Amino acid sequence: MAMWNPWRGCHRYSEGCKFCYIHKGDAKRGMDTGAIVKLDGFDAPVRKTKKGEYKMKPGQTVYVCFSTDFFIGEADEWRKECWEMMRERPDLHFLFLTKRIERFWNCIPDDWGDGYENVTIGCTVENQARADERLSFFKTLPIRHKNIICQPLIERIDIRKYLDGVELVVVGGESDRNARPLDYEWVLAVREQCISAGVHFEFRQCGTHFIKDGREYTLNVRELGSQARKAGIDC
Numbered sequence: 001m002a003m004w005n006p007w008r009g010c011h012r013y014s015e016g017c018k019f020c021y022i023h024k025g026d027a028k029r030g031m032d033t034g035a036i037v038k039l040d041g042f043d044a045p046v047r048k049t050k051k052g053e054y055k056m057k058p059g060q061t062v063y064v065c066f067s068t069d070f071f072i073g074e075a076d077e078w079r080k081e082c083w084e085m086m087r088e089r090p091d092l093h094f095l096f097l098t099k100r101i102e103r104f105w106n107c108i109p110d111d112w113g114d115g116y117e118n119v120t121i122g123c124t125v126e127n128q129a130r131a132d133e134r135l136s137f138f139k140t141l142p143i144r145h146k147n148i149i150c151q152p153l154i155e156r157i158d159i160r161k162y163l164d165g166v167e168l169v170v171v172g173g174e175s176d177r178n179a180r181p182l183d184y185e186w187v188l189a190v191r192e193q194c195i196s197a198g199v200h201f202e203f204r205q206c207g208t209h210f211i212k213d214g215r216e217y218t219l220n221v222r223e224l225g226s227q228a229r230k231a232g233i234d235c
């Protein structure tokens with residue numbers, strides 16, 4: 001596994017951005033998240049050693065833009081080079097998530113066709129309104145590998161009609177002292193929808209405020225992932 005952050009910075013975009021961890025981290029460091037800035041590691045996938053070998057070892061999944069949104073408008077010019085680097089590295093698998101899936105046709109390269117085999121796109125949704133708006137469009141798009149990311153999930157959702165062709169659905173709660181609660185019933189409901197559609201499901205993290213059997217628990221940020229794994233409901 002490798003990380004690739006060609007640029008950083010983002011703007012809050014929808015309800016799920018309320019407690020964005022990038023904004024919180026930047027606020028602590030006194031940085032302006034709203035400044036979209038190209039980073040030193042921009043060309044990381046194609047950097048080579050003195051021997052002429054790629055520094056990024058083949059066979060890995062590369063997580064792209066986890067401190068921004070790959071489809072953010074300010075990066076339109078830079079993104080073209082990113083696609084070229086992904087084309088140059090068919091031995092790596094690139095994965096990015098976006099809340100801006102409606103920008104898809106403005107953002108893909110000319111030779112995209114029915115998608116690059118080595119790219120997975122995850123469409124992020126947080127409630128039923130965003131699921132209906134984004135997933136009805138996502139469903140129509142030529143993408144070889146599609147994931148749906150319901151994190152932070154802030155209400156019960158029904159995504160059954162959007163699961164065709166999706167490889168994985170991830171569900172997770174919100175992390176913050178003032179986070180909106182995650183009800184375990186909502187997690188199980190999405191899991192049932194995935195099982196019926198034959199789609200892989202992963203419960204990635206509980207919320208800071210987590211409701212189970214009608215009782216609300218407050219969890220430490222460090223245990224959000226481990227508590228979700230303990231549930232043992234991935235399939």
Ligand code: SF4
Binds near residue numbers: 010016022023099
């Ligand atoms: S789109 Fe993602 S990175 Fe950007 S503000 Fe929202 S949560 Fe943060």
